[in-house]
Amino acid sequence: MSAEILEKKKTLDLRKKHIGPSCKIFFSHDPIKIVRARGQYMYDEKGQRYLDCINNVAHVGHCHPDVVKAGAEQMELLNTNSRFLHDNLVLYAQRLQATLPNKLSVCYFVNSGSEANDLALRLALQYTGHKDIITLENAYHGHVSSLIDISPYKFHHLSDVEQNQFVHVAPSPDVYRGKYRADHPNPAKAYADDVKDIIGRVHEKGGKIAAFTAESLQSCGGQVIPPPGYFQQVAEHVRQAGGVFIADEVQVGFGRVGTHFWAFQLQGADFVPDIVTMGKPIGNGHPMSCVVTTKEVAEAFALSGMEYFNTFGGNPVSCAIGLAVLDVIVKEDLQGNALRVGQYLTELLEKQKEKHPLIGDVRGRGLFVGMELVKDRLKLTPATAENAEYFLFCRRLKEQYILLSADGPHRNVLKFKPPLCFTSEDADLVVEKIDHILTGSQSCKMTTLYQQEVGGVP
Amino acid sequence: MSAEILEKKKTLDLRKKHIGPSCKIFFSHDPIKIVRARGQYMYDEKGQRYLDCINNVAHVGHCHPDVVKAGAEQMELLNTNSRFLHDNLVLYAQRLQATLPNKLSVCYFVNSGSEANDLALRLALQYTGHKDIITLENAYHGHVSSLIDISPYKFHHLSDVEQNQFVHVAPSPDVYRGKYRADHPNPAKAYADDVKDIIGRVHEKGGKIAAFTAESLQSCGGQVIPPPGYFQQVAEHVRQAGGVFIADEVQVGFGRVGTHFWAFQLQGADFVPDIVTMGKPIGNGHPMSCVVTTKEVAEAFALSGMEYFNTFGGNPVSCAIGLAVLDVIVKEDLQGNALRVGQYLTELLEKQKEKHPLIGDVRGRGLFVGMELVKDRLKLTPATAENAEYFLFCRRLKEQYILLSADGPHRNVLKFKPPLCFTSEDADLVVEKIDHILTGSQSCKMTTLYQQEVGGVP
Numbered sequence: 001m002s003a004e005i006l007e008k009k010k011t012l013d014l015r016k017k018h019i020g021p022s023c024k025i026f027f028s029h030d031p032i033k034i035v036r037a038r039g040q041y042m043y044d045e046k047g048q049r050y051l052d053c054i055n056n057v058a059h060v061g062h063c064h065p066d067v068v069k070a071g072a073e074q075m076e077l078l079n080t081n082s083r084f085l086h087d088n089l090v091l092y093a094q095r096l097q098a099t100l101p102n103k104l105s106v107c108y109f110v111n112s113g114s115e116a117n118d119l120a121l122r123l124a125l126q127y128t129g130h131k132d133i134i135t136l137e138n139a140y141h142g143h144v145s146s147l148i149d150i151s152p153y154k155f156h157h158l159s160d161v162e163q164n165q166f167v168h169v170a171p172s173p174d175v176y177r178g179k180y181r182a183d184h185p186n187p188a189k190a191y192a193d194d195v196k197d198i199i200g201r202v203h204e205k206g207g208k209i210a211a212f213t214a215e216s217l218q219s220c221g222g223q224v225i226p227p228p229g230y231f232q233q234v235a236e237h238v239r240q241a242g243g244v245f246i247a248d249e250v251q252v253g254f255g256r257v258g259t260h261f262w263a264f265q266l267q268g269a270d271f272v273p274d275i276v277t278m279g280k281p282i283g284n285g286h287p288m289s290c291v292v293t294t295k296e297v298a299e300a301f302a303l304s305g306m307e308y309f310n311t312f313g314g315n316p317v318s319c320a321i322g323l324a325v326l327d328v329i330v331k332e333d334l335q336g337n338a339l340r341v342g343q344y345l346t347e348l349l350e351k352q353k354e355k356h357p358l359i360g361d362v363r364g365r366g367l368f369v370g371m372e373l374v375k376d377r378l379k380l381t382p383a384t385a386e387n388a389e390y391f392l393f394c395r396r397l398k399e400q401y402i403l404l405s406a407d408g409p410h411r412n413v414l415k416f417k418p419p420l421c422f423t424s425e426d427a428d429l430v431v432e433k434i435d436h437i438l439t440g441s442q443s444c445k446m447t448t449l450y451q452q453e454v455g456g457v458p
Numbered sequence: 459m460s461a462e463i464l465e466k467k468k469t470l471d472l473r474k475k476h477i478g479p480s481c482k483i484f485f486s487h488d489p490i491k492i493v494r495a496r497g498q499y500m501y502d503e504k505g506q507r508y509l510d511c512i513n514n515v516a517h518v519g520h521c522h523p524d525v526v527k528a529g530a531e532q533m534e535l536l537n538t539n540s541r542f543l544h545d546n547l548v549l550y551a552q553r554l555q556a557t558l559p560n561k562l563s564v565c566y567f568v569n570s571g572s573e574a575n576d577l578a579l580r581l582a583l584q585y586t587g588h589k590d591i592i593t594l595e596n597a598y599h600g601h602v603s604s605l606i607d608i609s610p611y612k613f614h615h616l617s618d619v620e621q622n623q624f625v626h627v628a629p630s631p632d633v634y635r636g637k638y639r640a641d642h643p644n645p646a647k648a649y650a651d652d653v654k655d656i657i658g659r660v661h662e663k664g665g666k667i668a669a670f671t672a673e674s675l676q677s678c679g680g681q682v683i684p685p686p687g688y689f690q691q692v693a694e695h696v697r698q699a700g701g702v703f704i705a706d707e708v709q710v711g712f713g714r715v716g717t718h719f720w721a722f723q724l725q726g727a728d729f730v731p732d733i734v735t736m737g738k739p740i741g742n743g744h745p746m747s748c749v750v751t752t753k754e755v756a757e758a759f760a761l762s763g764m765e766y767f768n769t770f771g772g773n774p775v776s777c778a779i780g781l782a783v784l785d786v787i788v789k790e791d792l793q794g795n796a797l798r799v800g801q802y803l804t805e806l807l808e809k810q811k812e813k814h815p816l817i818g819d820v821r822g823r824g825l826f827v828g829m830e831l832v833k834d835r836l837k838l839t840p841a842t843a844e845n846a847e848y849f850l851f852c853r854r855l856k857e858q859y860i861l862l863s864a865d866g867p868h869r870n871v872l873k874f875k876p877p878l879c880f881t882s883e884d885a886d887l888v889v890e891k892i893d894h895i896l897t898g899s900q901s902c903k904m905t906t907l908y909q910q911e912v913g914g915v916p
Contacts, residue, residue: 003535004545005545005549006545006548006549008543011543011544011545011548012543014548014549014551014552015543015547015548015551017563018548018551018552018555018563018564018565019540019547019548019551019564019565019566019772020564020565020566020751020756020759020760020766021564021756021757021759021760022566022756022759022760022762022764022765022766023540023566023765023766023767023768023772024541024765024767025540025541025542025543026541026542031542031543032542032543033542033543033544034536034538034542034543034544035535035536035544036535036536037535037536037537037538042536042538042542055538055539057538057539057769057770058537058538062536062537062538063533063534063535063536063537065534067533068530068533068534071529071530071533072526072529072530072533075521075525075526075529075530076521076523076526077461077493077494077495077521078461078492078493078494078495078500078520078521079495079516079520079521079742079743079744080492080495080500080513080515080516080520080743081513081515082477082481082483083482083483083484084483084484084489084490084491084492084500085466085469085470085473085483085489085490085491085492086469086491086492086493087462087463087464087469089473089477090464090469090472090473090476090477091463091464091472093472093476093477094472094476097476105475105476106476106477106478106479107476107477107478108477108478108480108481111569111570111573111745111770112568112569112570112573112768112769112770113769114573114602114768115569115570115572115573115602118602118603119601119602121603122603122606143573143577143766143767143768144572144573144576144577144602144603144604145576145579145580145602145603145604146602146603146604148580148764154764155764158762158763158764279769280769284537285537285538285770285773285775286537286745286770286775287569287744287745287746287770287771287773287776288745293478298478298479298480299479301478301479301480302478302479302480304480304616305616306480306606306612306613306616307480307481307482308478308480308481308601309481309482309601310481310570310572310601311515311570311571311737311738312515312569312570312743312744312745313745314477314481315743315745317743317744318745
C-alpha cells in the first residue's frame with residue numbers, strides 16, 4: 001500500500017462520514033496526515049518531518065526493523081490461538097517474568113491495556129471474594145465499561161455520570177498540587193492514611209475491599225509521581241482489609257523511567273504488587289498486553305470453574321513481537337538512554353522554569369516528564385486564563401514540527417513521553433522551541449485564537 | 459524465530475509454570491504443538507499435517523500471503539494511533555460500510571470481539587438512556603466483565619455466579635432442541651413473543667430496555683440457526699420499547715454463511731440491526747475488530763461528552779490487514795466457496811445421519827455447520843451417556859490428524875467452522891473419518907477412556 005492514496009481533504013471527509021465522532025483527532029483545526037515514521041520521527045504526506053515527543057506506544061522507536069522483522073517472519077509461519085502449544089508464548093512469559101519480582105510469575109496475555117485492567121479486576125474480585133475497589137482521583141485505566149467506573153479522568157468533568165457504588169476515589173498523591181504537598185512532613189503516609197480512612201468507611205457500610213488500583217505514575221492525571229513509600233503503606237492497609245494491590249504499568253512500564261524496568265519499582269525494592277498490568281509499549285504498537293499475578297491469585301481464579309479464553313491473546317505473532325521489543329530495549333540500552341536523556345531534558349526544562357514564570361513545576365523520571373503551567377507560582381492557579389496560550393503552545397510547537405500534548409485535570413501539564421530512542425539533540429530542539437514560544441508569548445497575548453484541542457492522550 | 463526451539467515437554471512445563479491455569483489447551487491429555495500453518499492445514503513440530511476444521515479466525519486460510527504481505531509492508535511504514543489522519547483507516551471503514559445496509563455507516567475500530575461487544579453496550583446505554591439488556595440463553599459475547607454478565611454460556615453451569623439485575627435471558631431460538639421446535643407452526647413468532655413477554659416484565663418492574671443482543675447464529679451455544687423472521691419481530695418489540703438491536707457477527711460474519719456476507723442477512727433483506735459487532739475473522743488472526751452503527755447512535759454517544767480513544771484500534775497496520783482480508787474474500791470467491799463446500803459437507807453429514815443413529819441433527823449455513831449427537835432421536839436426549847464417545851470422537855479424529863471440537867450447552871454438538879478455503883476433498887476426508895469412527899464405536903464401547911477435554915471454543 002503506497003504512503004498516500006487520497007487527497008488530505010478526501011481523507012478528512014471520509015473520516016467525518018465513517019468514523020465515530022467520539023474518536024478525536026490531534027489538532028482538529030488542521031489535523032496532520034502522517035504517512036510514515038521511523039525512530040522518534042514521523043513524516044507527513046509532503047515528507048515534512050515531525051519530532052515525536054508523545055508516542056509512548058512506539059517505545060523502541062517507530063517501525064523498529066528488528067520488531068518489524070520478528071512480526072513479519074512469524075506472520076508468515078503461524079498465527080493462531082493459545083490452545084495449541086507454542087514456544088513463543090512460554091519463552092515470552094518466561095522473559096517477562098524475569099523482569100519482575102519472583103512472586104509475580106503467572107501471565108495472561110490479552111490485546112489491550114483495557115483488557116488487561118478489566119481482567120485484573122476480575123482476578124481481584126474472584127481472589128478476594130470482595131467487591132469494593134479503591135481508585136485514584138484523575139486515574140485513567142481504560143475504555144471498557146468496568147474501567148470507565150474506576151477512571152475518574154473519564155467522568156469527573158461530566159455531570160450526568162452515575163458513580164458505581166463499589167468504587168471509591170482516593171486523593172491523587174500529587175505532591176505539587178494535591179492535598180499534601182512537598183512541604184508536608186510525610187506526604188506518603190498522609191496519602192496512604194487517606195486510603196486507610198476510605199477502607200474504614202467502606203467497612204462501616206458493610207463493604208469489603210477487593211483491590212486498590214493505581215497507575216504506577218499517573219499520566220493522563222498530570223504526570224504525577226507518588227512519594228516513595230506510598231505504595232508500600234497503601235498495600236499494607238489494603239492487604240490488611242483482605243484486598244490486593246494492582247499496579248497499572250500500561251503507560252509507564254518497560255524501562256521508560258530509566259532507573260528501573262517497572263515504574264512501581266521506584267517505590268523501593270520492598271514493594272511488590274499482587275497484580276501488574278501492561279500495555280501500550282509492550283508490542284511497539286502491535287495490539288497486545290499482559291496481566292501478571294501471583295500463583296495464589298491465578299489459582300483462585302481457576303477455581304471459579306470459568307475458563308479464560310482470549311482469541312488473539314498470546315498468539316505466536318504477538319509473542320514474537322513482544323520478545324523482539326525486550327531484545328531491542330537491552331541491545332540498544334534504551335532504559336539507560338531514557339535515564340540519561342530524561343535527566344538532560346528535565347535539567348533543560350528546569351532552566352526554562354527559572355526563566356519563564358508560567359512554568360510552575362517540572363517533574364519526571366526518565367523519559368516520563370511533566371511540565372505544569374501556572375498563573376501564580378504561590379497559589380498554583382492552573383494556567384487556565386492562559387489556556388489559550390498553552391493550547392496554542394502545542395499548536396505552535398506543531399507549526400515548528402514538534403508533537404507535544406497537554407493533560408491533567410486542568411489540562412495544564414505538558415507531557416513528554418517520547419519513544420525511548422529520543423536523543424539529547426532532540427531534547428535541545430524541543431526546549432529551544434519552547435523557550436522561543438514562551439519568550440514570544442509574554443509580549444503577545446493570543447487569547448482570541450483559543451480553540452479547544454484534543455488534550456487527553458492516554 | 460525458528461519453528462521449534464524447546465522440546466515439547468519443556469514447552470508444556472513452562473506453560474504450567476507461567477500461563478494462567480484458567481487458559482485451557484486443546485487435548486489436554488496430549489496437547490498438540492503447532493509450529494506452522496498454511497491454508498486449512500496446521501503442522502506440528504514433526505511436520506505432521508492436521509486438517510483444520512475449527513479455526514474460524516484464520517478465515518481466508520492460515521498465513522495467507524496477501525494478508526501477511528499487507529501487514530508486513532505497513533508495519534515497515536507506519537503503525538500509530540488514529541489521532542493522525544490516515545488513508546487506511548478511512549478506506550477500510552468505507553469498504554466495510556459497503557458490505558452493510560446503508561444506515562450502518564459509522565465505525566469504531568477496536569482490538570477484539572470483546573472490546574467490540576462492550577462498546578456496543580456502551581453505545582446502546584448512552585443512546586437509549588435505558589439500562590436493561592436482553593440476551594439469549596447459551597449466548598457468548600466475550601470475556602470482559604460487562605460481557606460475562608450477558609453470556610449465559612460462561613456462567614449457566616456455575617453455581618455461585620450472581621446474575622446482573624439488568625440482564626434478562628430469553629430462550630435460545632433453537633428449533634431442534636429449544637422451547638419451540640421445527641413442528642411448531644411459527645417458531646419465529648413464538649420465540650419473539652417470549653422476548654416481548656420479557657420486555658413486559660421489565661416494564662412492570664419499572665425497567666427500560668436498552669438493547670437486545672444476539673449472535674446472528676449462536677456458535678458456542680450449539681451452532682443454532684434462528685428461524686427467519688425472528689430478528690425482525692424481536693427488533694420490532696425491542697424498538698417499540700425504546701431499545702436497539704445488536705447483532706454480534708464476531709464468529710459468523712465475513713461471508714462464512716455463503717449466501718450472504720453477514721449472517722444477520724439470512725433473516726431477510728428487511729432486517730437491519732442498529733449495531734453490528736465484528737471480530738475473529740476480520741484480520742485473519744491479527745488482533746482487531748469493529749463496531750458499526752447508525753449516525754443517530756454515534757451522535758448520541760458523542761453527545762455524552764466522553765471521548766472514545768482506543769490506543770491500537772484502527773491503526774494503519776490493522777486496517778491494511780483488514781483491507782487485504784476483504785480483497786482475498788472477493789479475489790478467491792471464498793464466500794462462494796463457503797456456500798458450495800458448506801452445502802456439500804452438509805449433504806455428506808446428512809448421509810451419515812441416515813447411517814448412524816447417534817447423529818440427531820445436521821444443520822448449517824455455508825461453512826458454519828453443526829452436528830448434534832443424541833441418545834434417542836425422539837426424546838432428543840443429548841448423547842451424554844455417550845459423552846465418552848463424543849469426546850473420544852474429537853480425540854480419535856485428532857489421532858487421524860483432523861481438528862474438530864464440540865460445544866453447546868450439553869457439549870454434544872460438533873462444530874465445523876474451518877478456514878473458508880476448505881475444499882470438497884477436505885469435506886470427504888473428515889466425513890470418511892467420522893464414518894469410520896462411528897461405525898467402529900457401535901461395536902466397541904469406550905467409556906472407560908472418558909476424559910474431560912476442552913469443549914468450548916469461541
